[in-house]
Amino acid sequence: MMTFAELGLDAKLVQATDALGYKNPTPIQEKAIPVLISGTKDLVGLAQTGTGKTAAFGLPLLHLIDEGQKFPQALVVCPTRELCLQIVNEMELFKKFQTGMHVVAVYGGTSIGQQIRDLKRGVQIVVATPGRLIDLIERKAINLEQIKYVVLDEADEMLNMGFKDDIEFILQNTPNRQSTWLFSATMPPEIRRISKKYLKDPMEITVGKTNTANKNIDHQYFVTSAQHRYQTLKRLIDFNPGIYGIIFTRTKADAQDIAEKLTREGYDIDALHGDLTQQQRDKVMGEFRDKTLQLLIATDVAARGIDVAGITHVINYELPDDVEVYTHRSGRTGRAGNTGVCMSIIHIREMGKMRHIQGIVQVPFHKMDIPGGKDVCRKQFFHFMEKLLQTDISHGDYESYVPMLEEKFADVSKEEVLKRVAAMEFDRFLKYYENAEDLNIYEQRRERFERGAGMDRRGGDRERMPGRDTRGRQFGSSAGGNGGGGDYARLFVNLGTKDGFYKASFLQFILDLSDLRKEVLGRIDMKEMNSWIEIDKRAAKQMIAAIDGKNYKGRRIRMNDADSRR
Structure with a gap:
C-alpha cells in the first residue's frame, strides 16, 4: 500500500501527515496528488463525500505555493460556511511545519471588515463561499490577478444552490490561473459544461461510480402509511438508543414542526433550516458537534456542506425527488472508513421511486419491519x-x-x-x-389500498377515467367529462397557499393521507385560504373520510363535496 512519502509531497507535508497519524492515502488522494503537484494540469475529481477530497487538493496546494510571497496564489471555492471553515481547519493541520503559510476563510454571515483586515495581513490561500468572494471582488478588497490555482469543491452542491453564474464570474476574474481543479460527488450536465468551457483538457479521476452510494452504509427502508410517518420516526429513534444522526425533511416547516414535537417529548434535537440567522445556525451546529444534541433535523439546503464526524444514522423522513440528493444525504454517515446506516420512511406509492434510486446508486436496499412496542x-x-x-x-x-x-x-x-x-x-x-399499534404495511393491506384506489395488482388502472390531469390536460377517453361534471366530483378543503403548500406538495399531502393514486385526480385550484379538487367520484368518499377532521399544524381540516356545500 502506498504512503504519503511516495506521492512526491514536500517533506514538511509528509511530516505533518505522519504527526496526524495518516500513513496511507485514500484512493482519491493516491490518484490526484501525483497529478496535481505538477501544478500545470486541470483536473476533474469525482468521489463521494467523506473520501478525503480536502487533502487531495489541500496537500498539493501547500506543496506548490511559495510561502515567501504574501499575496493570494490559490483560491478554493465551496458552497457553505461550514465547509469553508472545515477546509481551513484541515489545511491548518497540514501546514503545521510551514510557518510562513497563511490560509484565510471568507464567508457570509459575519463581519466583512474583519475578513478584509485578514486579507491585508498577507495570505497565500483563500477559501471562500461564492457570495462573499464576489462581494470582496466588487469592493476591490481582494486581488485575484495573481491566483495560479483555483479549486471548485463540492461543485455539484454549488450548482444545486444556484451559484452557476457566480462560479462563472469567479473563473472569469482569475485570468492568470495555471490550473483549475474541480471536485464533485456527482457529474450533472452543468458540471460537464463548465468543465468543457473553463478547463483545458482536464484529467478525470473517478473513485467509485458517479452517483453511487458509499458501500460502508447500510441502506434500509420502512414502509408505513402517510399518517404514521411521525410515529415511525419516533419508533426508529427509540429503537436505536445510541443514535447520533441527521433527519432530513423536504420543507423547513416540517423540520421545525417535527423538532418542536420531539423536543416536547424529551428528545435532544434541534432544527436547521433557511429561516435561521447565522448566529442561530452556529449555535445549533455547535451543540450538535459537541453532542449536546443527539439529533439534528434539517432541510437539504440547510444541511449542505455539513461534515460532522461520527454520525451513525441518517433518516429520510421522506425520500427526495433527486438521486443526487439521496447520495448527498446518505453520505453524511459512513465517512472516513466508518460504517453508517441510512434509513428511509416510505409510503407504498414511493416504492417505485425507491427502486429507481436503488438502481442508480447500485447498492442493495434492505426492507425492514418497523419495530413493535x-x-x-x-x-x-x-x-x-x-x-x-x-x-x-x-x-x-x-x-x-x-x-x-x-x-x-x-x-x-x-x-x-x-x-x-x-x-x-x-x-x-x-x-x-404498552399498547403500541403495528405501523407496518403488509402485502395484504397494500392490495386493499390499491383496490380502493381503482388499481390492479400490477399498479395499472383497471378502468382509466376520462377527464383532465393536474395540469388541466385531457386524458383517457375522448368522451370524457369536463372536470366538475360527469364522472368527477368537486371537493372543497380549507387548506391553501397560506398553509405553506404549493401545488406539488399539496398533491402529495392529500394523496398520502388518503392512500389514493394521482390518476384519480383532475384539476386542482389552489387559493390562499382554500382549495378545490376535482376527483373521480368513486374515490371522493375515500378522500373525504381520510382527510376531513384531521389536524394540520394545530388546525382542523374540513373537506366536503363542494357542490353539496353550495
Whole structure:
C-alpha cells in the first residue's frame, strides 16, 4: 500500500501527515496528488463525500505555493460556511511545519471588515463561499490577478444552490490561473459544461461510480402509511438508543414542526433550516458537534456542506425527488472508513421511486419491519443495562456511602432494587409502548389500498377515467367529462397557499393521507385560504373520510363535496 512519502509531497507535508497519524492515502488522494503537484494540469475529481477530497487538493496546494510571497496564489471555492471553515481547519493541520503559510476563510454571515483586515495581513490561500468572494471582488478588497490555482469543491452542491453564474464570474476574474481543479460527488450536465468551457483538457479521476452510494452504509427502508410517518420516526429513534444522526425533511416547516414535537417529548434535537440567522445556525451546529444534541433535523439546503464526524444514522423522513440528493444525504454517515446506516420512511406509492434510486446508486436496499412496542422497550432496556455496567465509579468517594446504602436496602432484595431502577428509567417507554399499534404495511393491506384506489395488482388502472390531469390536460377517453361534471366530483378543503403548500406538495399531502393514486385526480385550484379538487367520484368518499377532521399544524381540516356545500 502506498504512503504519503511516495506521492512526491514536500517533506514538511509528509511530516505533518505522519504527526496526524495518516500513513496511507485514500484512493482519491493516491490518484490526484501525483497529478496535481505538477501544478500545470486541470483536473476533474469525482468521489463521494467523506473520501478525503480536502487533502487531495489541500496537500498539493501547500506543496506548490511559495510561502515567501504574501499575496493570494490559490483560491478554493465551496458552497457553505461550514465547509469553508472545515477546509481551513484541515489545511491548518497540514501546514503545521510551514510557518510562513497563511490560509484565510471568507464567508457570509459575519463581519466583512474583519475578513478584509485578514486579507491585508498577507495570505497565500483563500477559501471562500461564492457570495462573499464576489462581494470582496466588487469592493476591490481582494486581488485575484495573481491566483495560479483555483479549486471548485463540492461543485455539484454549488450548482444545486444556484451559484452557476457566480462560479462563472469567479473563473472569469482569475485570468492568470495555471490550473483549475474541480471536485464533485456527482457529474450533472452543468458540471460537464463548465468543465468543457473553463478547463483545458482536464484529467478525470473517478473513485467509485458517479452517483453511487458509499458501500460502508447500510441502506434500509420502512414502509408505513402517510399518517404514521411521525410515529415511525419516533419508533426508529427509540429503537436505536445510541443514535447520533441527521433527519432530513423536504420543507423547513416540517423540520421545525417535527423538532418542536420531539423536543416536547424529551428528545435532544434541534432544527436547521433557511429561516435561521447565522448566529442561530452556529449555535445549533455547535451543540450538535459537541453532542449536546443527539439529533439534528434539517432541510437539504440547510444541511449542505455539513461534515460532522461520527454520525451513525441518517433518516429520510421522506425520500427526495433527486438521486443526487439521496447520495448527498446518505453520505453524511459512513465517512472516513466508518460504517453508517441510512434509513428511509416510505409510503407504498414511493416504492417505485425507491427502486429507481436503488438502481442508480447500485447498492442493495434492505426492507425492514418497523419495530413493535415490545421490541423498542427491550432494546432500550438492554442499552440501559450496558450503560449501567460500564459506568465509571472510580472517580467518586462512593465507598463512604456504601454502609448507608446497605443499611437502607437491607430488607430489599437485589431483584426488587433492579425492578425499581428499571421502573425509574423506563416508566415513560413502558406506558407509551404498552399498547403500541403495528405501523407496518403488509402485502395484504397494500392490495386493499390499491383496490380502493381503482388499481390492479400490477399498479395499472383497471378502468382509466376520462377527464383532465393536474395540469388541466385531457386524458383517457375522448368522451370524457369536463372536470366538475360527469364522472368527477368537486371537493372543497380549507387548506391553501397560506398553509405553506404549493401545488406539488399539496398533491402529495392529500394523496398520502388518503392512500389514493394521482390518476384519480383532475384539476386542482389552489387559493390562499382554500382549495378545490376535482376527483373521480368513486374515490371522493375515500378522500373525504381520510382527510376531513384531521389536524394540520394545530388546525382542523374540513373537506366536503363542494357542490353539496353550495
